[in-house]
Amino acid sequence: MGKTLLCFPLLEARKREAMAQFWKPGSEKPRLLDDEEGGVLFYSSSGFGYANMEKQRQKLPVFKYRNPILYLVENHATTIIVGETGSGKTTQIPQYLKEAGWAEGGRVIACTQPRRLAVQSVASRVAEEMGVKLGEEVGYTIRFEDRTNPGVTAIKFLTDGVLLREMMDDPLLTNYSVIMVDEAHERSLSTDMLLGLLKKIQRRRHELRLVISSATIEAKSMSAFFDTRKTRQGEADEHCVPRRQPTILSVEGRGFNVQIQYLEEPVSDYLQAAVSTVLLIHEQEPMGDILVFLTGQDDIDAAVQLLNEDAQNRGRQPSGLIVLPLYSGLSRADQDLIFSPTPKGKRKVVISTNIAETSLTLEGVVYVVDSGFSKQRFYNPISDIENLIVAPISKASARQRAGRAGRVRPGKCYRLYTEEYFVKEMHAEGIPEMQRSNLVSCVIQLKSLGIDNILGFDWLASPAPEAMVRALEVLYSLGILDEDAKLTSPTGFQVAEIPLEPMISKMILSANLLGCSEEIITIAAVLSVQSIWMSARGSQKELDETKLCFAVAEGDHVTYLNVYKGFLHSGKSSQWCHKNFINYQAMKKVVEIREQLHKLLRRLGIVLKSCDGDTKVLRKAITAGFFAHACRLEAFSHNGMYKTLRSSQEVYIHPSSVLFRVNPKWLIYHSLVSTDRQYMRNVIAIDPSWLIEAAPHFYQLQKPNTATY
């Protein structure tokens, strides 16, 4: 780990174990000294640290509450725990529960997180603290990756989405004794569904305990939601154990101080402000890594480039900044880089989306730069358009972001907005994702769990009825629900098994029937990452010219197959990607997702078949999944305006598409992005008769070769 151990007072076996952990062959051998206190003092680029896990654990604010927490969990069906970021909720509470016997008899303690990266990093931290191998007593499960050992794993970290999927096989989640829903303030679609379902399960499993935790949760409304004191006769049931009235515990105290700095005047360009702030910190502040929150891949790539250019211009590269991007589209190996120790004399700058906002501890981070924005999903059920929009964050998010500093030593958070804005204008909490998302995936999941009356479901915040109706309509037209709004067999059940957007899953199943699943899973993998092209940044002409080498008239999806082939042919070379303006990280992720999809389809009994370059068949398979995203070029449009068949919305081909300016008459798009206009990303040209073939309930023939909705 790049650390030099100075003292080592442990037993021989532990000594060897710790040596193996801290010392890598080839590096300078650690010098072992005795230490009266029985701890392990180590020296790293960030200074001296104490590696005695037990002592570190006891210093956390939550430690003082160990017994009260165990008492409350024993006696209440639901315990709500609110405590500052870094106070030890995520890493300690599952361990306390295990120590108190909640994992005995083969039972498992679950702790959910909204994000995959948090699941992995928290699980490895807890395994480290317990001195066990990750994947054994402490394990984790995220989409497409299971590192648990059934029968051995006692503490399991998982995303809330994965726990929902587990309910498909075990509706009462009988394996779990305690389920801790962490970071509940995030109110992701999956968290909200999970909370409603857990409340249902609690009615059937009185022995199940729930712990709901966060630094910034609105505890009273959460408590009211889980208050199931009324018996069927309507009487309060105060004396049963566990008590059905939820209890709230507030964990006082924080790890280290985080000094907050605001701007005096608002800025118009948060990206440039973030870059300038990083450079200022680098010039003026003592050593320590920097974590910057921007909104998405485009922003982040641009900031990485600006910082690298600045370093080169000033000739500061050899001793200066190590700039690392962090977003969900990166490959696992590249995401892991952020956890690697910073070499001595250097400063790491991690530029991230909000995937680093909750639960993560990056040991070297002393400074946080918060742009005040994130990309958020907004869905309009009337137009049936969902957009990812750069929007201001909430106070809860701002606190979480600041909380990434001050975890192992004092820190500073630079907010790129004014204090007045924070106090007076920023909303306390964000709008729950449930109320601003397309609900297609949510409906299919609830249906697969046998919840038929979705509008009558016990929601923490009700979704818009229009969005629900839209979702039912789409699922019916995709052949996933039948006329009684039940899952169809086999399509509906198979789609529910594939953990992707239902439209992509339907596209894959149709490709199986059409004989092009080999190619379609590559396309599905590319559609699951943000973009495989590099941001042009000043070299748009070269990027456009390079794209032409791969481009085909049928559209982006088929073009991606050419890029993927080229990447494999190059031996997955990063130089090849660089030369061709292709995002190497994104391509590695595509390969990873494709492999995972291949495994999943094998489990469903689907054998991959290739159509040997028959692009018509390929486009028919895409149409079978995405027919609801069809649009037609306006007859006299000189500016490339299309209208969606479904809701007559004005849309345009995104400039990044290979069909930009080609403007075929009929198109299908994968998603929309909204800037000055609604732009369609990832489009293919289609024949309108395929729409009627794919979705006769959805489209009717108006006149030959014309489809209407």
Ligand SMILES: Nc1ncnc2c1ncn2[C@@H]1O[C@H](COP(=O)(O)OP(=O)(O)OP(=O)(O)O)[C@@H](O)[C@H]1O
């Ligand atoms: N990977 C790690 N390396 C070093 N210290 C760590 C690591 N993970 C956790 N810690 C220490 O444990 C503390 C508690 O972390 P934990 O994630 O349990 O807090 P939390 O209360 O859940 O915070 P949050 O609300 O931000 O998720 C951190 O502040 C830090 O001191």
